Amino acid sequence: MKLIVGHRNPDFDCFASCVAAQKLYPDHTIVLSGLPQQNLAQYLAVYEEKYPFITEKDLPxxxxxxxxxxxxxxxxxxxxxxxxxxxRCGNVLIFDHHPDIKEISIKGEKKIESVGATVTILLEEIKRKNxxxxxxDATLFAVAIYEDTGNLLYTTTTIRDVEMIKYLLQNGANLVEISDFIKYDLNYDQKLxxxxxVSNLETIEIEGSPVSIAVAETDKFVGGLNAVSSKLxxxxxxDTLICIVRTGKKTHIIGRSSSNSIDIGTLMTELGGGGHRKAASCTLNSQDVLKIKSMxxxxxxxxxxxxxKARDIMSFPVRVAYAEMSISEVNKIMERTGHNGLPVIEDNKLVGIVTKKAVDRAMNHGLxxxxxxxxxSGKLIVVSPETPLNKIRQIMIENDxxxxxxxxxxxxxxIITRTDVMRSSFSNAVRSIQRKAVHETVETTFLNVRDIMLSNLPKKISILLRQLGRFGDEIGLPVYTVGGFVRDLLMGNPNYDIDIVVEKDGLSLADLAARKLNAKLVKYEKFLTASLFCKDGLRIDVATARTEYYEAPTELPQVEVSTIKKDLYRRDFTINAMAIKLNQKDFGLLIDFFGAKKDLDSxxxxxxxTLSFVEDPTRILRAVRFETRFGFKIEQQTARLMLDAxxxxxxxxxxxxxxRQEFEKILEEKSVFEALKRLSDFEVIKHMFPGVFYTSSMEEKLRALFMFLPWAENFFEKLNRFYAVMYVFLEYHSENLLEEIRQRYGLSHCFVSELKVIKKMIVPLSKMISLHMEFSDIYRVTQSFSSEAFCYVASYLDSQAQQYLKEFLEKVKGTRLKVNGGYLVKNFNLKPGRLVGDILEKLYCAKLDGVITDESEEEYAKKLIESVFSKVPEQ
Structure with missing residues (x-):
């Protein structure tokens, strides 16, 4: 017997090195010990047949x-x-990449070299021997090198590792799949x-700059300390972190900094290490971590x-507003200069600050x-000219x-702005982080679409829109229909979800419309919106034209009254940012500020x-939903912004x-399979569901699932598409990761429990169905399955096997017993209990298989009971 072995609980470098060694020594068998680390386990679930191995239990x-x-x-x-x-073995060959470890206790020929990953040593031999x-293979080996070198960023990385990455890319290594399996979690020793x-962390101030120092000690070797320090x-x-870690007889110092005030690189170089200004490390022979810390x-x-300091980065002279200036004058200054805030001066003293937001709100209220x-705002936070930059940055963050x-x-x-702070932090030009339009600068388009409305809309909808316009005229308010209704009208798609936007006061129009139309009114005053429910079932949503601002990315927006242009600008995509005016004078006038009609036609x-997906990341899912629903294409810069977010x-x-709400909307689309593929293209799936990798194997399962779903939804009384997809997504997850996703997306405990059971039997069960085994055999395994679980089973089946599964389910649904437990107890003197249940199940299974009919059911029950009692020994 000739073996290839690695350490317990193998990671990618260990397993990839086993595979590489087998290519050099093909008569050897790979043996794995313990449980593979999570990302490797997920990889093996996909590629186990490609790389056969045995476990210790299999050793003869x-x-x-x-x-x-x-x-x-x-x-x-x-x-x-x-x-x-x-x-017992006299012929042992060792490949490893930890030459400085003193505990080399395995005896044999050694090839132990200073490289970032063991597989690099073996790959060099593979390349040399052609x-x-x-x-x-190339992808597996590349994952191992990237993971063990921290994406080639650990200080243990060598040029040899880089050369092997080049060699693997030349041989077809797939970067997309590599990124799917790279593991960033710490191992057990690293977590210790x-x-x-964390326990020994303290922060002190050195020359005005905060520096955090932490120490740790262990008698064993622990790799990847750079990753531990970076994560902490x-x-x-x-701002700056220095970790001092003793492992055995050596002490490692790792520094990380985001501050321009501290030069970590030169410090480490003088201590015998290396790196650059903001990330560096060194290793000392001293074992006294407290002395090293003091030094x-x-x-x-x-x-x-x-x-x-402040005087070095501030902007001056300062444009100011005077306390007695009118709000309209200050507004003109802001619009002309582009300033979003101005200091307010009274009697040559600074008395406050006014923001554009406050000015706009006051203008909307007629002030x-x-x-x-x-x-x-009279709450003033100021600094002196001598205040250090890092203190200024801290004040901005803490006070928002x-x-x-x-x-x-x-x-x-x-005055110091965020841009001043950023400019001082980077030597290169600061990239603007303000919102920038993605669409080209276009002239506003006005197009009369009255004829399209009259020809494409039902008469009652056209009349209703005219009425709403007249209501606006009565109270002097501009009224528009907007959004998806306009988009679908121009595309010729039926859509009678009417969204109305009113400039200045949408709630007043809603009040008037409710009285005139005799409709039920529900107001949402916080959001300046209302809903009208007409007696014929039609719903009309009315909103005040508003702008939204986000106090932080991904949070729900705050709302302010605005104009129709700003209302449309807050929307997700250009094709949803058109309005049609409904007032009598301009009825049917399409207003397009952003080239939306051009995008619709293209x-x-x-x-x-540019901040659309930062402010609301759910728009990423919405973009994919619209793209696949309409057969459109996501514009190039929009796609880049999505991927960046x-x-x-x-x-x-x-x-x-x-x-989950956005994802479930995608699952209801007709082109759901294509939509999921596009979500994968944008790496949405693995970011939404950690541990889910959209491989070709998963794609085939999803294709089979969605082929089965329409029939299943018609057959079962209740079926949740989200759960059906989750069975496929989460089948390889560990209990911890499964629980994390369950809590995040509100999955039921029943679902998780069922998944844990079914995923262990899914392969043999799918083979039973594919081989057209007896219905009774399948029934005994699946009788407690949910409707979603049957969909999961279908994901493993081809079309013929799915047809057999459908026949089975229809047979189960249509099969009923005439004989019940009461009949057996009464006619055969049986006691209620397990025996009665067993007999009824055998009866049911026989009926499923066509062995008995309604007429022969009682006779078959009698034979079953006689058979049971004939096997009972006489006392």
Whole structure:
């Protein structure tokens, strides 16, 4: 017996090294110990047939002619059974990438080299011998290197690792699939280090700059300390973090910083390490972490640049508003200059700040002539010219303000905005983070679509729209129909969900319309909206023209009264941002500010501004839904913004309830299969459902599922499409990850319990159906299945097997017994209990298989009972 073994609970580098070793030594068998790490387990669920292996339980004896050990040189890291086999084996070859480890306790020929991943050493040999690998092999090997080198960012990464990545990409490594399986979670030992670091974390100020220092100690080797430090730095949101970690006889120092005031790189270089200004590390032979910490605190003072102060970055001279200026005058200044806020001066003193938001609100309330001091904020947060940049940044974050006045001796000498802070933080030009229009600058289009309305709309809808326009005329308010109603009208699609927008006061129009139409009125005053429910079943939604602003990305918007243009600009896509005026004079006038009609004709889905998906990430799902529903194409820059928002983690910040609502809408679309593929293209699925990888295998299951669903929805009284899809998505998930997703998306405990049971039997069950086994055999396995679980089974079946499943379900639904428990108890002197239940089940199964009919049911029951009692031994 010739074996290839690795450490317990293998990760990607361990398993990939086993596969690479087998290519070099094809007469050896791969043996895995323990449980593969989660992302590897998910990979093996897809590719297990490609890479066969055995487990320790499959080993026929405790001896081996030859053993190749990969990714470890320590007996303590392999299982007890493998240790015993190693002790007896005289031919052992070791491949590992931890040459500085003292605990090299496995005896044999050693190929232990300083590279980022063990598989790199083996790949070099494969390349030298010109052994062929395919794209799947290349992808597996690349995942291993990327994961063990932290995407080539760990300091253990070598040029050899980079060369092997180049070699693998040349051989077809799939970057999309690589990103699906890269694991970022810490392992058990790394988590222990993380816990120590968190417990020992303290923050001090050095020359005005906050520095956090944490220490940890362990007697064993722990790899990936850079990843541990980076994760702690990210999670705690610190400016500068220095981790001091002793592993065995060596102490590692890892530094991370987002501050321009501290030079981590030069400090580490002088200590014998390396890196760059904001990320560096070194290793010392000293074991006293407290002495090292004290030494670092002393040396850090030499590497702290006091950095820019307020006087270095402030804007001056400062444009101001005077306290007695009218609100309309201040509004003109803001619109002309583009300023969103102005300091307010009275008697040469700074007395407040007024924002564009406050000015707009006052203008909408007719307060143009009032003095600006009546709406300014008197709560002043100011800094002096000597305030350090990092302190200014902290003040902005803690108080959520975008501008800070700089005051010296009571006199306003400058102002600092977020842009000033960003400009000082980056040497290159600051990229604007304001909303920018995605559509080209276009002239507003006015088009009369009255004839289209009269020809495409039912007469009662046309009359109703005219009435609403007249109601607006009565109270002097402009009235428009907007959104999907307009879009579908121009496309010729029936849509009678009427959305009305009224400038200034939509609730007044709703009140009047409710009285005139004798309709039920429901108001939502907080959102300036109302709904009218007419007696003929028609619903009309009325809203005040409003603009929305987001206090933070992904949060629900705040609402302010606005104009029709700003109301349309807050919408998701251009094709939904058109309005038709309903007032009598302009009835049927299409108003298009953003080139929406052009996009509609060109079949493009285009968002309105660059922060659209940051403000509301659910629009990403909506874009895909509209694209597949209408057969449109997502415009190029819109697609890029969608992908950027996904990569930046904005979907994860949205509540599970909102995401589920949007996802369920997609599942109701006719082109649902194509929509899910597009969600995968934008990496939405793996960000919404961690651990779900949209592979070709999953795609085939989903194709089969959606082929079966229409029939199933007609057959079952109750069926939830979301749950049916979740069976396919979550079948390979661990209990912890399954529970996390259950809580996020409100999945029922019953669903989770059923999934845990069914996923273990899904393969043999699907084979039973494919082989057209007896209905009774299938029934015994599936009798407690939910309707969604049967859909999950169908995802494993081809069309012929699905047809047999349908026949089975129809047979079950149509099969009833005449004989019941009471009949058996009365006629055969049986006691109620398990025996009666067993006999009834056998009767039912026989009837399913056509063995008996209604007429022979009682006779068959008698034979079953006689058979049972004939087997009971006489006393």
């Amino acid at each position: 004896d405790k001896s081996a002619e030859s053993i190749i050990v990969v990714d470890t040189a320590s007996k303590e890291r392999v299982s007890q059974q493998i240790q015993e086999i190693l002790e 052994i062929q690998i395919d794209s799947i 280090i993380m816990d120590q670091l 730095w990210y999670l705690e949101g610190m 670092l605190l002393q040396r850090l003072k030499n590497y702290v640049n006091k950095g820019p 143009q002539k009032h003095p600006v001091k009546s709406i300014m 303000i975008g501008r800070i006045p700089v005051v010296e001796n009571g006199i306003l000498v400058g 079949k493009l889905i285009r968002c309105l501004h 996904v990569h930046q983690g904005y979907l994860e910040k949205v509540s599970g309830q909102r995401l």
